[in-house]
Amino acid sequence: MPYDPLQDVKSVIRHAECETRRLHHACLDTPHILLGVWRRREFGKIALAAFGVRERALRTAASRHIAAVPPDPPAPAAPQFGQTLPLTARAAHLLQAVAEFADQHERDAVFETDLLYVGAGAPEYGLVPILADLAVEVQQLRWELRPSDAPQYGTPHLDAFFKSYLRGPLGWWRRLFSYHYSDARIPRRSVEPRPTDPRMLLLNIADQTLRREESEFTISAADFPAWVNDEVRQTPGFDPQAGFRGVLDLLTEHKYSFRFGGLVHDWPDPATCRGGKVFGRKEGEIIHIRVADRRTHAIAPAQDDPCLLVYDIAETVRQHGKWPETITRAQLRDYLPAQLVQHPEFDADACFDALIAQLDQPQDWKRLAGPICCCGRPPLWVYTDGRQIHVARWLAPWTQRQLLRSGRRKRDATLRTD
Numbered sequence: 001m002p003y004d005p006l007q008d009v010k011s012v013i014r015h016a017e018c019e020t021r022r023l024h025h026a027c028l029d030t031p032h033i034l035l036g037v038w039r040r041r042e043f044g045k046i047a048l049a050a051f052g053v054r055e056r057a058l059r060t061a062a063s064r065h066i067a068a069v070p071p072d073p074p075a076p077a078a079p080q081f082g083q084t085l086p087l088t089a090r091a092a093h094l095l096q097a098v099a100e101f102a103d104q105h106e107r108d109a110v111f112e113t114d115l116l117y118v119g120a121g122a123p124e125y126g127l128v129p130i131l132a133d134l135a136v137e138v139q140q141l142r143w144e145l146r147p148s149d150a151p152q153y154g155t156p157h158l159d160a161f162f163k164s165y166l167r168g169p170l171g172w173w174r175r176l177f178s179y180h181y182s183d184a185r186i187p188r189r190s191v192e193p194r195p196t197d198p199r200m201l202l203l204n205i206a207d208q209t210l211r212r213e214e215s216e217f218t219i220s221a222a223d224f225p226a227w228v229n230d231e232v233r234q235t236p237g238f239d240p241q242a243g244f245r246g247v248l249d250l251l252t253e254h255k256y257s258f259r260f261g262g263l264v265h266d267w268p269d270p271a272t273c274r275g276g277k278v279f280g281r282k283e284g285e286i287i288h289i290r291v292a293d294r295r296t297h298a299i300a301p302a303q304d305d306p307c308l309l310v311y312d313i314a315e316t317v318r319q320h321g322k323w324p325e326t327i328t329r330a331q332l333r334d335y336l337p338a339q340l341v342q343h344p345e346f347d348a349d350a351c352f353d354a355l356i357a358q359l360d361q362p363q364d365w366k367r368l369a370g371p372i373c374c375c376g377r378p379p380l381w382v383y384t385d386g387r388q389i390h391v392a393r394w395l396a397p398w399t400q401r402q403l404l405r406s407g408r409r410k411r412d413a414t415l416r417t418d
Contacts (some may be wrong), residue, residue: 008042009098009110015039017085023063029088030119030126031062033095037112044112047145050161051136061133065126094118094125117145195232196239198246204228205247206260206278209291219287244287251282256290270342272296302340303350306358307368310382312336314374317391323380324392332389352389359384361407371403384408 013028016036020028037044038058048058087095098118102110119127120138131138143150144157194200205227209217219227224244232238251257258280267273276294280287302309316335317325329352333341340346359382363370371383381392383403395403 008112009095009115012036012040012044012112012115013095020085023066025066026086027088028085028091029066030091030094031066031130033091033115034119034127034130035059035062037115040112042112044116046161047113047116047141047158048134048136050144050157051134051141053134053136057134058130061130064133065130069126069129090124090126094127097122097125113145117142195235196237196243198243198250201228201232201243201247202250202258202280203260204232205280205287205289206258206262207264209278209289210264210274210276210294215291215294217289217291218283219289221285224287247287248282248285251280251287253282253284256281267339270299270339271344272298299339299343301343301345301347301350302336303347303354306351306354307372309336309340309351309355310358310368310372311374312340313389314376314380314382314391317380318376318378324390327389327391355389356384356386359389359407360386363404363407370407 012033013036016028016032016039019035019039020032023032025032035058038048038053038055039045094115098110098114101114101118116127119125120131120142123129128138131141140157144155147155195204205219208227208229221241221244224247225233225240228243232243256279258278260278260280261276263273263275274294274296277292279290279292282288313327313335317323327335329349332348332352332355336351341348358369359371361369371381374380374382378393381390381395381400381403383390383392385408
């Protein structure tokens with residue numbers, strides 16, 4: 001079954017159609033889509049609830065808006081989003097704008113939060129008047145949905161809502177379910193700070209210091225722009241003075257309040273890597289950086305460590321967002337990081353043979369042999385049939401027992417015998 005990048009939006013559309021039929025309307029308009037977002041009960045509903053929106057008030061505002069603004073005629077050439085009812089031109093333009101927004105940001109999926117973000121940014125889509133009737137700060141809502149656009153890092157409304165949700169009368173049960181049952185878990189998300197966030201600027205400075213050979217550095221406000229990379233300098237709204245002041249506020253005097261230990265990102269030599277420990281503090285209006293234990297290590301060819309290749313493959317499949325996945329010998333390069341492939345001693349055939357040999361045996365947790373379940377979101381099983389590598393999100397219990405004992409699925413092993 002091919003992966004559908006509009007799967008989440010189509011789910012919203014199905015709920016919106018139920019609301020349209022419930023109100024005895026002939027066309028699906030943007031107020032129905034907003035009701036569909038609420039009825040889907042995912043992160044879009046929680047984002048609205050964090051601003052005090054309640055279901056009865058939302059239905060009242062949507063009905064009032066539909067009665068005050070008659071829906072325009074159906075779009076003559078509306079894009080197909082899985083709907084059975086005709087879309088109004090306003091709703092079709094909104095869905096098309098959401099799909100284009102996901103394409104511009106190279107996203108593999110379109111979420112209901114994208115509908116709110118795009119719809120609240122353009123009044124012509126009809127969501128802004130409804131949100132205004134509900135006393136929702138539209139710009140603040142967009143910042144909560146996409147924190148990278150916010151002037152300050154974080155999601156204060158959503159964070160406060162989650163805390164009150166878990167501290168309520170049923171907070172104990174909610175915490176218990178959130179830990180043990182994924183279906184009852186509160187929808188969470190990972191928030192990536194902007195490149196101009198002071199914490200990211202500190203990591204940028206640490207990366208730059210590890211690339212050099214000196215052990216101590218002093219950075220002033222005039223020198224600060226030279227200590228950040230091109231990505232930060234080209235970020236819209238980057239202010240060197242504000243960035244330097246933000247970094248100073250994170251540091252303290254008389255002791256190293258910043259400690260970092262790790263590897264240099266995008267190290268130019270694929271055969272080696274550099275790592276070390278970086279300490280930082282401030283001296284008045286100066287940032288003082290000290291580097292300790294800086295080392296350059298030689299990286300072994302990828303075929304020498306097939307276990308790491310298994311986790312690299314699982315991470316690539318997660319980024320693609322589709323499973324189950326079958327990887328042949330010719331496709332292996334597409335699932336490995338560029339730094340491994342660019343290693344001077346990299347051998348794709350040797351990597352594939354090493355992976356098959358690692359996976360095609362009974363499971364041994366001590367040696368990480370046999371099929372491997374890679375933890376993460378979602379957890380993925382990586383196993384083999386002796387000829388190809390398979391990645392699956394879920395395996396039946398009897399299939400798992402079969403893999404644990406023999407290292408391969410009998411059904412897959414009998415597909416080809418040549």
